[in-house]
Amino acid sequence: xxxxxxxxxxxxxxxxxxxxxxxxxxxxxxxxxxxxxxxxxxxxxxxxxxxxxxxxxxxxxxxxxxxxxxxxxxxxxxxxxxxxxxxxxxxxxxxxxxxxxxxxxxxxxxxxxxxxxxxxxxxxxxxxxxxxxxxxxxxxxxxxxxxxxxxxxxxxxxxxxxxxxxxxxxxxxxxxxxxxxxxxxxxxxxxxxxxxxxxxxxxxxxxxxxxxxxxxxxxxxxxxxxxxxxxxxxxxxxxxxxxxxxxxxxxxxxxxxxxxxxxxxxxxxxxxxxxxxxxxxxxxxxxxxxxxxxxxxxxxxxxxxxxxxxxxxxxxxxxxxxxxxxxxxxxxxxxxxxxxxxxxxxxxxxxxxxxxxxxxxxxxxxxxxxxxxxxxxxxxxxxxxxxxxxxxxxxxxxxxxxxxxxxxxxxxxxxxxxxxxxxxxxxxxxxxxxxxxxxxxxxxxxxxxxxxxxxxxxxxxxxxxxxxxxxxxxxxxxxxxxxxxxxxxxxxxxxxxxxxxxxxxxxxxxxxxxxxxxxxxxxxxxxxxxxxxxxxxxxxxxxxxxxxxxxxxxxxxxxxxxxxxxxxxxxxxxxxxxxxxxxxxxxxxxxxxxxxxxxxxxxxxxxxxxxxxxxxxxxxxxxxxxxxxxxxxxxxxxxxxxxxxxxxxxxxxxxxxxxxxxxxxxxxxxxxxxxxxxxxxxxxxxxxxxxxxxxxxxxxxxxxxxxxxxx
Numbered sequence: 001x002x003x004x005x006x007x008x009x010x011x012x013x014x015x016x017x018x019x020x021x022x023x024x025x026x027x028x029x030x031x032x033x034x035x036x037x038x039x040x041x042x043x044x045x046x047x048x049x050x051x052x053x054x055x056x057x058x059x060x061x062x063x064x065x066x067x068x069x070x071x072x073x074x075x076x077x078x079x080x081x082x083x084x085x086x087x088x089x090x091x092x093x094x095x096x097x098x099x100x101x102x103x104x105x106x107x108x109x110x111x112x113x114x115x116x117x118x119x120x121x122x123x124x125x126x127x128x129x130x131x132x133x134x135x136x137x138x139x140x141x142x143x144x145x146x147x148x149x150x151x152x153x154x155x156x157x158x159x160x161x162x163x164x165x166x167x168x169x170x171x172x173x174x175x176x177x178x179x180x181x182x183x184x185x186x187x188x189x190x191x192x193x194x195x196x197x198x199x200x201x202x203x204x205x206x207x208x209x210x211x212x213x214x215x216x217x218x219x220x221x222x223x224x225x226x227x228x229x230x231x232x233x234x235x236x237x238x239x240x241x242x243x244x245x246x247x248x249x250x251x252x253x254x255x256x257x258x259x260x261x262x263x264x265x266x267x268x269x270x271x272x273x274x275x276x277x278x279x280x281x282x283x284x285x286x287x288x289x290x291x292x293x294x295x296x297x298x299x300x301x302x303x304x305x306x307x308x309x310x311x312x313x314x315x316x317x318x319x320x321x322x323x324x325x326x327x328x329x330x331x332x333x334x335x336x337x338x339x340x341x342x343x344x345x346x347x348x349x350x351x352x353x354x355x356x357x358x359x360x361x362x363x364x365x366x367x368x369x370x371x372x373x374x375x376x377x378x379x380x381x382x383x384x385x386x387x388x389x390x391x392x393x394x395x396x397x398x399x400x401x402x403x404x405x406x407x408x409x410x411x412x413x414x415x416x417x418x419x420x421x422x423x424x425x426x427x428x429x430x431x432x433x434x435x436x437x438x439x440x441x442x443x444x445x446x447x448x449x450x451x452x453x454x455x456x457x458x459x460x461x462x463x464x465x466x467x468x469x470x471x472x473x474x475x476x477x478x479x480x481x482x483x484x485x486x487x488x489x490x491x492x493x494x495x496x497x498x499x500x501x502x503x504x505x506x507x508x509x510x511x512x513x514x515x516x517x518x519x520x521x522x523x524x525x526x527x528x529x530x531x532x533x534x535x536x537x538x539x540x541x542x543x544x545x546x547x548x549x550x551x552x553x554x555x556x557x558x559x560x561x562x563x564x565x566x567x568x569x570x571x572x573x574x575x576x577x578x579x580x581x582x583x584x585x586x587x588x589x590x591x592x593x594x595x596x597x598x599x600x601x602x603x604x605x606x607x608x609x610x611x612x613x614x615x616x617x618x619x620x621x622x623x624x625x626x627x628x629x630x631x632x633x634x635x636x637x638x639x640x641x642x643x644x645x646x647x648x649x650x651x652x653x654x655x656x657x658x659x660x661x662x663x664x665x666x667x668x669x670x671x672x673x674x675x676x677x678x679x680x681x682x683x684x685x686x687x688x689x690x691x692x693x694x695x696x697x698x699x700x701x702x703x704x705x706x707x708x709x710x711x
Contacts, residue, residue, distance in 0.1 A: 004379040005347050006102035007051050008110065012094050014117025016110055016351050019044055019099070026092050035078055036085040042068045043086075047099065054109055054207050057097040062090045102378045106344045107368035108206050108285045108311045111354045112197065115281055115309065116209040118358055119194035124278040128239070131246040132184040135177050138249070172256065177249055183242040192232065192280050198225045200286035203313070217284070222297030222310075225284035229306050232280055233268035240275045241266040269305060276307050276361040288314040288367060291327050298327075298365075302334040307361045315371040317385035318438075318445040320502055322509035329517075331365045332396045332408070338362055339396045343369035345382025349393050349412040360399040375446065387414050387421045388441030389514040410521045417523055419511055420468055427486055427494055435468035438510040439485055439499050451500035455484065459496070467499055471507055543641070547684070550638050630691030630704070630711055633675050637661040639686035646678040646687060654678060662686075668693055676703050679710040 009022040023044065027037050046064035065086035074082060098113070100106050195212040200221040208214055217224035241263045248254035271279075291298050291312045301308050312327060331339035338360055340353040350368070357364040369391040374381035385391040393412050400406045414421040420435040427434075442448045455464075463481050465473075470483035483504060484496045499507075518524050635654075640661035646654040647662070652669035654662050667675065672692035679687040689707035692700055 002377075002380065004102060004377075006100070006106075006379060007048060008100040008106065008347055009057060010098040010100060010110065010113045012096040012117075014114055014120075016114065016347070018347075019047060023089075026089055029092060030085055030088050032081070033085045033088075035074070035082045036089065039068055039072065039082065042071070048101075051099055051101045052103075054098055054100050054105065057099045058090050058093045058095075060099055061093065062086070065090070102344060103372040104313060104315065104344075104370040104378075105206055106347075107313060107342070107350060107366075107370050108203065110347070110350060111309075111311055111366065111368075112195075112209055112212070112283060112285075114351065114354045115283060115358065116195055116211060119211070119281055122194060122278060125188070125191065128184050128188060128243070131243060131250070132181055132188075134250055135181050135184075135246055139174065139177055139181075173249070173254070176245065176254075180242045180245050180249070183238055184246075187235075187239050192235075194280050196228055196232070196280055196282045198228055198282065198284040200284075200290045202287040202290060203285040206285055217286075219290070220294065220297075221284050221286040221290040222294040222301060225282060225308050225310070226297065226301060226306065229282045229308050230268070232282065233271070233306075236275075236279050237267050237271075240271065240278075271305075273361045279307075281309065282306075283309045283311060285311045286313070288312045288316075288327055291365075291367075292325060299334070301363050302331055302337040302339075302365060304363060306363055308363050309357065310363075310365045311368060312365070313368050313370045314391075315369075315373075317369055317371045317381065317390050318388075318442045318448060320442070320448065320451075320506050322506045326513065328365065328367045328394060328396075329513075332520075336362060336398055337396075338364040338398065339394075340365070341367050341369075341392065341394045343382045343386055343391055343393065344372075345369070345379050345386060346393060346412060353395055356395070356397055360397065362398065374444070376444065381444065384436075384441040384444050387436045388438040389420065389510045390438055390441050392514060392517060394517060404520070405522050408520050410517060410523070416518065416521070419471075419514065425486075434486065435466075437467050437471070437485070438507045439467045439483075439503050440487075442503050442506070443485065443487055443497065448503070451503045452485075452487075452497040453500075455496040455498060457495060464496070467504070467507070471504070471511060547639065554636070554638070630689075630707070633664050633667045633690040634688050635663050636686040636688070637663050639684045641684045643683055645681040645683070649678045649681070650674045672697050672700070672703055672707075676707050676710075679707065685710065 003020075005018045007019045009017050009019055011017075020040075023040050027033055027040065030036070043061065043064050046067050047060055050064065051060060065083075069079060069083050069086070072079070072082070100109055193211065193213040195209060196215055197206075197208045197212045198215045198217050198221065199206060199208075200217050201219060204216065215224060215228055244266075245254065245259075245263060248259060291310070298310070301310065316324070326341075328339050328341035331337055338357045340357070342350045342353050344350065353366060357366065369382055369385060370378070371381055371385075372378035382391075386393060392410065394408070394410055396408050398407055410416045418435075420437045422433055422435050424431055425434045426432075443452055461482075464484055465481045467483040467485045470478055470481060473481065483499045485499060486494055487497050488494055515524070637657065637659075638661065642656070642660045642662075647656075650670040653664060653667060653674065655665045657663055664675075667690075672689065672694065675687070675689045679685075679689050688711050689703075690711060691707075692703065697703075
């Protein structure tokens with residue numbers, strides 16, 4: 001049994017959530033509900049099995065609860081508690097709450113529910129009433145001269161001689177205000193529906209909200225949607241023009257003829273985002289085929305400033321047509337529209353996409369995958385199409401920013417960084433990694449199973465390759481091998497199925513489409529990879545140049561030291577020969593660093609020999625001799641590239657100086673083997689292991705041989 005997100009609960013406030021979440025929220029408000037909560041899974045199952053269409057939630061849940069109560073056959077007390085708490089649960093369901101099953105109608109029903117909820121809070125009517133009353137109040141302050149019976153000419157002559165007093169409103173302004181009031185009252189009398197749903201022949205049976213007006217478009221979905229919106233926009237241009245006039249008049253800021261000319265040419269192209277939000281919503285519901293049959297009209301909507309929402313349903317999830325047009329991808333080319341590709345199998349992505357589309361006043365296109373005739377169920381088939389890249393989820397929202405990375409994403413797709421999702425499974429008692437490709441999605445479709453051939457169990461051949469490996473081969477390499485996938489029969493036995501070329505061709509096409517989407521979303525972007533390669537080449541060239549410079553400088557310094565050491569040695573030799581005394585010292589040590597050992601005493605012009613007795617074995621003597629010959633471990637620090645490889649081996653032996661270049665702090669803090677390993681791992685080959693400090697360390701002979709390449 002597979003637990004899905006369905007049924008979905010549509011609350012009157014516009015909220016959409018899975019039934020199980022809805023139950024959890026309600027049960028938390030009911031006291032002493034253990035018997036009911038323990039059996040909510042049974043109630044949920046009864047609801048799912050009995051729900052075929054969009055239905056009132058309280059009715060369906062109440063009926064399911066009664067059936068579960070009859071099935072449980074509880075004792076009298078427990079049965080009374082279960083039914084009483086079940087009644088409380090039903091009463092807690094808000095009036096008008098609906099349940100939606102996982103079928104082809106789920107997409108448009110959920111979308112229309114969310115859109116309708118947004119129209120309920122429209123403040124337009126209240127704003128119009130306030131403006132009308134304010135204008136009437138303004139006009140009522142003007143004296144009615146004619147009604148008083150006074151001669152207007154005589155009154156004007158008197159007013160003309162006065163030096164003070166109010167100035168009457170001119171006739172043009174009075175007339176303008178009166179016409180504005182009439183426009184308001186006409187609209188208030190004949191106000192439109194908050195939502196207009198245009199349906200093609202394909203979607204005539206779709207359930208629409210009670211507050212919506214349905215417009216049947218037949219086979220001309222896009223044309224009728226444009227006509228419906230333009231007619232509304234023409235009427236609302238008069239209303240919004242009147243509202244702008246009212247604001248100017250109430251602020252005593254109307255200037256004629258400047259504002260006269262602006263308002264005379266006022267149309268939908270002059271609407272602000274706020275005014276578009278106040279208009280009735282126009283939603284067109286049809287099939288993907290309706291969009292393909294009306295491509296010119298669809299393009300007119302997507303590239304215009306009409307905030308029309310298009311809901312186009314597609315049920316060809318596992319088709320072998322590798323030349324099909326991806327409408328959502330095509331919509332992105334219009335740049336200014338909001339476009340998504342969603343699926344009823346992923347309702348959370350569907351809901352988020354619909355809400356995001358409503359946040360921007362621009363044309364929107366939602367292509368909704370909604371195949372619901374599959375024997376394994378619409379939810380399983382839909383998710384197989386998502387994972388097999390037959391119907392990847394995508395969203396393009398221009399309102400998110402000015403860069404492509406901000407506008408486009410592949411959110412909610414499984415493992416979007418991979419060509420195909422990778423899962424672990426057990427085949428022949430072995431755990432292996434398996435990719436879920438388009439071929440696996442196609443194999444689940446009954447009418448496409450003729451393109452798969454079951455192989456004899458146990459058959460092995462180097463010519464057989466798993467489909468995901470086969471798809472990575474070049475056409476020349478793949479021509480000599482046969483792709484297969486693993487599948488289970490009705491008994492649960494695992495078999496290999498050979499995949500026909502008709503399916504593999506579509507696999508390649510779907511992979512190419514997915515790779516294109518990945519690049520648009522910034523995943524495996526070829527431009528970024530090329531820039532990285534070029535930058536790496538530049539850095540490698542610079543590093544090689546710096547290394548050569550350092551090596552030349554180092555060689556020059558060594559040559560200088562050797563020359564100086566030779567001079568010192570010759571001088572000391574001359575002193576011994578001419579002075580008849582003195583002793584030889586290491587000329588290089590005298591130049592590079594002072595020795596810490598005291599000089600040996602001299603007797604009769606030659607060093608005194610000191611004989612010490614030790615308990616060391618011949619082998620230990622030999623090891624110490626080798627160690628002395630190799631010297632101590634050291635690092636040519638100027639050559640260090642700060643790669644951290646030696647630090648990861650032993651951070652007590654290897655440390656960084658103030659220039660972030662490594663040196664050996666304490667060779668005794670680690671083993672000779674660790675120092676040799678560090679030398680082998682160093683990309684700059686600047687670590688010189690020297691000889692071992694501990695003659696008892698294991699495998700010294702082998703380690704000394706390995707160290708020889710670096711000393």
